[in-house]
Amino acid sequence: MRNTGLPDQDVTGETLSWRLFLDRIDPILMQGNEAIARALVENGCVIATSYPGTPASEILSGVMAWQKAEGLAMHVEWAINEKVALEIAYAGSQSGLRTAVAMKQVGLNVASDPLMSAVYLGVTGGFIVISADDPGPHSSQTEQDSRLLAMLAKIPVLDPDSPGQAQEMVSLAYELSEEFQVPVMLRPTTRVCHACQDIQPAPVKKLGRTADFRKDPSRWAATPNFRYRLHLELNEKLARMAAYGPTAPRRLNPAAHAKKAIVASGAAAGHAREIMKNLGLWDNIPFFQVLQPYPLHGEFTTEILRSFDEILVLEETTGVIEMQLRDRDKVRGKLSGAVPEAGELLPELIEGIIAGFAGVTVPAVPQPPTGGGRRPTLCPGCPHRASFYAIKKAAPKGIYPSDIGCYTLGANLGGVDTVLCMGASVSQAAGFHHAYRVTGEERDVVATIGDSTFFHSGIPPLIDAVSQRSRFVLVILDNSTTAMTGNQPTPAVPLAGGVPVEISSVVEGCGVRFCKTGDPLDLPGFTRLVKEAVEFARKDSVAVVIAKSPCLVDRNRPKQERGQVEVDVTCTGCRVCTSQFECPALVFDEATKKVTTDLLICSGCGVCLDVCPSRSIKPREGKP
Amino acid sequence: MNHQQLIISGVGGQGILFITRLLAETAIAKGFHVLTSETHGMAQRGGIVISHLKVGDFSSPLVRPGQADGLLALKPETVPLHRHFLKPEGWIVANATPRAIVEAEHPLATMDADSIALAMGNPQAVNLMVLGRAIAQSSRLFCTATEVEEAIQRKLARKKGALDGAMAAFRAGLGAAP
Numbered sequence: 164m165r166n167t168g169l170p171d172q173d174v175t176g177e178t179l180s181w182r183l184f185l186d187r188i189d190p191i192l193m194q195g196n197e198a199i200a201r202a203l204v205e206n207g208c209v210i211a212t213s214y215p216g217t218p219a220s221e222i223l224s225g226v227m228a229w230q231k232a233e234g235l236a237m238h239v240e241w242a243i244n245e246k247v248a249l250e251i252a253y254a255g256s257q258s259g260l261r262t263a264v265a266m267k268q269v270g271l272n273v274a275s276d277p278l279m280s281a282v283y284l285g286v287t288g289g290f291i292v293i294s295a296d297d298p299g300p301h302s303s304q305t306e307q308d309s310r311l312l313a314m315l316a317k318i319p320v321l322d323p324d325s326p327g328q329a330q331e332m333v334s335l336a337y338e339l340s341e342e343f344q345v346p347v348m349l350r351p352t353t354r355v356c357h358a359c360q361d362i363q364p365a366p367v368k369k370l371g372r373t374a375d376f377r378k379d380p381s382r383w384a385a386t387p388n389f390r391y392r393l394h395l396e397l398n399e400k401l402a403r404m405a406a407y408g409p410t411a412p413r414r415l416n417p418a419a420h421a422k423k424a425i426v427a428s429g430a431a432a433g434h435a436r437e438i439m440k441n442l443g444l445w446d447n448i449p450f451f452q453v454l455q456p457y458p459l460h461g462e463f464t465t466e467i468l469r470s471f472d473e474i475l476v477l478e479e480t481t482g483v484i485e486m487q488l489r490d491r492d493k494v495r496g497k498l499s500g501a502v503p504e505a506g507e508l509l510p511e512l513i514e515g516i517i518a519g520f521a522g523v524t525v526p527a528v529p530q531p532p533t534g535g536g537r538r539p540t541l542c543p544g545c546p547h548r549a550s551f552y553a554i555k556k557a558a559p560k561g562i563y564p565s566d567i568g569c570y571t572l573g574a575n576l577g578g579v580d581t582v583l584c585m586g587a588s589v590s591q592a593a594g595f596h597h598a599y600r601v602t603g604e605e606r607d608v609v610a611t612i613g614d615s616t617f618f619h620s621g622i623p624p625l626i627d628a629v630s631q632r633s634r635f636v637l638v639i640l641d642n643s644t645t646a647m648t649g650n651q652p653t654p655a656v657p658l659a660g661g662v663p664v665e666i667s668s669v670v671e672g673c674g675v676r677f678c679k680t681g682d683p684l685d686l687p688g689f690t691r692l693v694k695e696a697v698e699f700a701r702k703d704s705v706a707v708v709i710a711k712s713p714c715l716v717d718r719n720r721p722k723q724e725r726g727q728v729e730v731d732v733t734c735t736g737c738r739v740c741t742s743q744f745e746c747p748a749l750v751f752d753e754a755t756k757k758v759t760t761d762l763l764i765c766s767g768c769g770v771c772l773d774v775c776p777s778r779s780i781k782p783r784e785g786k787p
Numbered sequence: 788m789n790h791q792q793l794i795i796s797g798v799g800g801q802g803i804l805f806i807t808r809l810l811a812e813t814a815i816a817k818g819f820h821v822l823t824s825e826t827h828g829m830a831q832r833g834g835i836v837i838s839h840l841k842v843g844d845f846s847s848p849l850v851r852p853g854q855a856d857g858l859l860a861l862k863p864e865t866v867p868l869h870r871h872f873l874k875p876e877g878w879i880v881a882n883a884t885p886r887a888i889v890e891a892e893h894p895l896a897t898m899d900a901d902s903i904a905l906a907m908g909n910p911q912a913v914n915l916m917v918l919g920r921a922i923a924q925s926s927r928l929f930c931t932a933t934e935v936e937e938a939i940q941r942k943l944a945r946k947k948g949a950l951d952g953a954m955a956a957f958r959a960g961l962g963a964a965p
Contacts (some may be wrong), residue, residue: 218827358822358825359819361814361821428847430847433847436846528853529873531869531871537798537864538834541833542833569829569832572829590812610920627829762910763913
């Protein structure tokens with residue numbers, strides 16, 4: 164699973180449906196992702212697909228909720244990965260229906276192969292590719308700018324500044340997509356996806372379309388010869404899209420006149436407008452909001468360079484608009500060094516940049532303290548904590564490649580040595596094994612991957628490992644959900660109507676000869692199982708252990724009453740439980756030099772009973 | 788009061804999103820525009836979580852340092868982390884045990900919401916207690932206790948058990964004012 168947020172309970176169908184019933188006329192509070200979801204449904208989207216990832220995860224759950232509330236015939240699916248998600252939605256568009264696929268920016272890397280090709284072939288029904296960026300980054304491996312990938316793919320991209328504008332742009336994107344028969348990218352950022360705003364829902368358009376795939380092999384299965392012609396056509400479309408009225412930049416303060424102008428898009432435009440008003444600059448400096456950063460409108464480019472001596476460009480995360488304004492003498496932005504090229508454009512940063520550009524002074528900004536805070540950690544009672552503890556016991560000198568998900572937090576426990584991208588734990592484990600083997604040393608390698616991430620991209624490297632006789636242990640942390648992004652289903656635990664795909668059957672089907680399942684909350688038993696796997700991998704080939712125990716924050720999981728623990732007077736204050744096991748419910752009290760239990764959060768998993776060297780942690784008496 | 792900027796912070800799992808959205812819905816019910824910014828993703832796993840709430844005509848969802856009217860701290864440790872968001876005349880309401888030392892230049896109201904929540908058998912309700920405590924600081928928030936209670940009732944209308952617990956927690960916070 165990719166990093167993201169827990170869904171708020173508002174995204175459940177039940178809550179939304181009564182809200183819709185009660186508040187049909189009035190504006191309602193919607194998160195940016197919910198507003199996008201609502202707009203997809205309003206505009207007749209029939210197929211919506213996604214793989215969860217912060218900050219995009221709530222888009223698809225929102226579509227599901229609105230679909231249910233409106234009683235619409237749609238196919239809405241959590242796909243196995245972004246490539247598959249894009250291909251399914253694209254075929255719907257080839258059939259003449261409006262469709263959409265949603266993902267986070269690094270998911271677009273996975274989906275870029277079909278995207279590049281689909282752009283040449285074009286679409287029939289409107290097709291929106293939603294790629295949510297994460298400047299900061301807050302919950303991602305990179306700060307990559309999806310708009311650059313739109314340039315590479317040669318598709319238009321729309322850049323909303325708020326939930327309300329995201330809602331508006333979905334409608335615009337479908338019109339643009341159908342007008343030019345191309346996929347259109349919608350690129351919200353974290354501050355749009357995870358902002359909430361009062362949003363006025365619009366009625367659902369009844370388009371009444373039925374699937375109508377028209378065979379045309381010279382287009383849909385085009386050979387390289389035809390692809391050249393399609394590329395020429397695409398370039399022509401781009402030139403026309405750069406003159407398309409509805410997505411043209413908007414001058415928001417026509418009364419302002421100066422030799423300087425500010426151009427902004429996305430969340431930075433929202434910050435900039437507010438700051439210009441606060442600084443008293445709104446009536447003085449012309450402000451242009453770019454809706455479609457690529458292709459940038461030609462007439463706008465010519466006009467703005469002719470009319471102004473200095474132009475400040477504010478955008479995230481790369482200078483995409485700036486690089487299309489081809490006058491290095493007049494344009495101030497990321498390429499000129501006026502705006503930072505990495506990190507989020509926070510409003511306090513933009514305030515200083517605008518003030519400097521306008522030549523006004525602003526009071527010093529109060530600074531946050533250096534240091535402080537606390538790092539994220541696995542939840543109290545999380546089975547992953549026990550798995551990592553067992554792995555360290557079973558292979559204390561091992562190399563521990565890991566993957567993308569909650570269990571990345573196993574780094575705090577010393578159980579995670581590498582995190583690259585989805586599925587890389589498996590291939591990297593093989594790579595480490597071969598690196599040591601060919602240079603004459605044997606080294607235990609124990610990789611960890613979550614169940615959803617295993618399905619997403621862990622299977623091809625596992626087949627590769629078997630066929631290459633790689634020798635390592637792969638522990639599949641199976642909590643029966645996509646946890647960090649808010650407990651979306653996995654192929655092993657599909658939504659109602661789906662057919663479950665067993666992880667153990669997949670592993671055995673990959674040719675793995677050692678595949679055993681254990682419960683990590685049984686710490687001694689599970690540690691023995693991992694040791695057994697390590698022995699097998701030393702002698703034979705890749706071994707897989709499935710650590711099966713449900714996620715504690717999964718609302719779909721049946722509630723289980725478990726007793727809490729307490730620490731008795733024999734605690735020696737050795738801190739093994741707080742430093743090596745790092746359960747947040749175990750707190751070292753500086754006053755008494757002993758550990759106590761935080762009863763607000765102790766889940767009662769009881770694993771710490773086996774971790775404590777002095778056996779001082781006991782089940783708490785007299786409580787359930 | 789038709790214009791307010793608030794920071795609400797604590798650690799993942801304390802229900803910061805819930806009270807941020809509750810206040811935002813209260814604002815909408817009063818006919819105000821509202822913008823919030825939430826923390827999602829990895830930080831929600833026990834890390835520091837911060838919400839921004841802006842009631843009135845704003846176009847940015849983020850509060851700039853030095854601009855917030857109030858800070859609701861669900862853990863005492865977020866007071867030093869986030870007080871730089873406050874205006875000079877801003878205020879703080881913090882969840883802190885009597886033992887915790889919370890230093891602040893701004894007016895500070897505290898309550899030991901953790902202990903009260905445990906005693907009430909409702910460890911999930913610290914968020915609503917601190918919100919109640921903030922509302923009890925009369926006239927500081929854009930809304931009244933009654934308006935928040937109405938928003939809680941709308942939000943949890945279908946969940947009777949949760950509704951009763953939430954109302955009890957909110958009222959415990961209201962009543963905790965010295």
